[in-house]
Amino acid sequence: MTFSAIAKKMMIFHFSKYKLIFFCNLFVAVLFFCYASIFTNQDFMENDLIVDSMISSNIIFPSFLSALFLILFLPFSYSVFLSARKREYGVLLCLGMRRKEAVHALMLEGLTVSVLALMVALAVGTVLSILFYGFIRYALGIGGVMWRFDLKPYWITVLLYGLTAFVTIFIQGSLMYFPKIDQLLKTPFKAEKKGKILRFLAHISVNFGKSDAIAFSFLVRHKRQWSIRYMIGIIMLTTAIVLIGLCAAISQAFYCDVERYSPYDVLYTDVFDVNHITETEVRELANKYHVTITEYSQISFARDHTFNYYPVSKINEKFGCKYQVNQGQFLNLFPYDPLDGYNRDFTSVSHVKLENGLTLKTIGSDIRILFNQNPTFAEYNLILNDVDFKQLAEESTYWSGKIYMLRLNDWKKSADFLNGLQSRLQEHNNVSEQDQYIYYAASSRLQRYRQAQTSSRFLIFVMSYMIGLLCFVQWALVHFGVLSETDEMKRSVHSLRLVGVTRVEIFSYLRFKNKMRFLPQIVVSFTIAMIIICLVLHRLYHLEVLGCTVGGGFAILLFSLTYISTKRYSQSESKRIS
Secondary structure, three states: OOHHHHHHHHHHHOHHHHHHHHHHHHHHHHHHHHHHHHHOOHHHHHOOOOOOHHHHHHHHHHHHHHHHHHHHHHHHHHHHHHHHHHHHHHHHHHOOOOHHHHHHHHHHHHHHHHHHHHHHHHHHHHHHHHHHHHHHHHHOOOOOOOOOOOHHHHHHHHHHHHHHHHHHHHHHHHHHHOOOHHHHHHHHHOOOOOOHHHHHHHHHOOOOOOOOHHHHHHHOOOHHHHHHHHHHHHHHHHHHHHHHHHHHHHHHHHHHHHHHHOOOOEEEEEOOOOOOOOHHHHHHHHHHOOOOEEEEEEEEEEEOOOEEEEEHHHHHHHHOOOOOOOOOEEEEEEOOOOOEOOOOOOOOOOEEEOOOOOEEEEEEEEEOOOOOOOOOOOOEEEEEOHHHHHHHHHOOOOEEEEEEEEEEOOHHHOHHHHHHHHHHHHHHHOOOHHHHHHHHOOEEHHHHHHHHHHHHHHHHHHHHHHHHHHHHHHHHHHHHHHHHOHHHHHHHHHHHHHOOOOHHHHHHHHHHHHHHHHHHHHHHHHHHHHHHHHHHHOOEOOOHHHHHHHHHHHHHHHHHHHHHHHHHHHHHHHHHHO
16 A cells, blocks of 8 residues: 555545534635625625715725635644644654655645635635625615626635635645654644743742642643634634624714714705705605705805805804904815714815915814715815905806705604605706716715614624634634644543543543633633723724623623533533543
8 A cells, every 4th residue: 555545544534634624714715705705896896876885895894804814814724734634644754655745645635625625615605695695685775786696706715715725735735844753753742831821820829730730731731832822812802802892883983973974954055057946845845745844044155176165154153153264364174073983184275276366375274064965065165254255156167056954853754855855856957866866966864874874784794704703713723722632632531540530520620621721812802802992992982982891791791601611512522532
């Protein structure tokens, strides 16, 4: 029998180890493919008529994270697998197998697992992406998004996964050239001394570790490998807890944006010789749909390609401001909330040259939201002296108009009125529905509220996949570590049984060991995550309390479930090594 045949038999014999790696690789590949099928969809990402950018932008961050974890997790899973297989290849090398043959066999094994995982991932990912789109379409109400067969997500997944797997297999296989045979044979049996933390605890507590020395002997083995696993696991869980807190806070921030950026229930402009509709028509339309208009007001403005211009007296009168702007001056107005979480550019315009040759200079700036955002507005807002505004509005090169602002008795029940108003404006403008939406649409609090609601649900939906991945990876890190010690634990348990240790006592040792493998990571991650959440969310409407509450609740739930499950997990390990 050739060494290649022996290697194949070993592969079949150790199928359970391959199965674990196969499913791990399959999971990360499927997850990335589902995100890729979304961010490569042009209708979803680029067509604001179908999906608002506030919703579609939520896919970018989890897609980046899924790609990052694919790149990082594949090398780690293969390194764990190689560590579990070193002894078998050490035996083959003792029997005369050449290093080159061992490396080729190991690379072939990794390549076989990778190709199979990728093929299954593309098939499973296709099915899940269809369900993914179905949820977006029917559960979230984004009706214009449909699944279509597109090669882009397939090629992106194949390229990213294939390149990562190839580099990983080459590097991990090449490492077989360096260790000596005796090092390969001793790999499963290596145990290390207690780490610095355990030695420190032993110094400050005389009884630390002495009351149950056997349980601690199980715990302190392979401290270097476990320290790496702990560090990676803490990063994973910290990220998951932070994401949970951020999701809760950002979802609430969407609704805060509605309140702050939509002070009026309805706003539209009469400019560009469009949206000519009288107050009588608007009120008749409201009565038709059983809506009461509690306030109907207007204010004059003018605009060019860059600036919106407002008369200072009307702004002061309407909004209770106390701006003082003399002739030849202007005030920069930034209609943003500094606590909305976005990085805004509040650089003031220093001077503006009007068409009549007059140059205006700035007197400073103010940050205040006066009315709703609207597609007919220019990018920047300037408040002028009344005389300068009147001269500017009379120039033919500027567009003069009015802003109409409405308050309703119950804006959440105004959907029919808003649809009727949009249709009436479109009829008056004699433009297409698309042009009306892009350039002249009325903006409303209800529309923004619905966008916030959909965006919040979509964010939670896509991030739940990522959070599940992080928790799964952290569990897999510990689980792989426990499995890699199976043979060593069998010998230890057998020795303990020979000296009279009962099965019940062995089970208690295993349960203690597994608690210390899983639970401390959650505690440390919780502590770090609370600090990060407080620092990040303090600038987002001061929602750090909400973020910490939700993130902390998730950490406590995860700790409780893990604590309870360690009993069954330890029972399974006890059966495996007995």
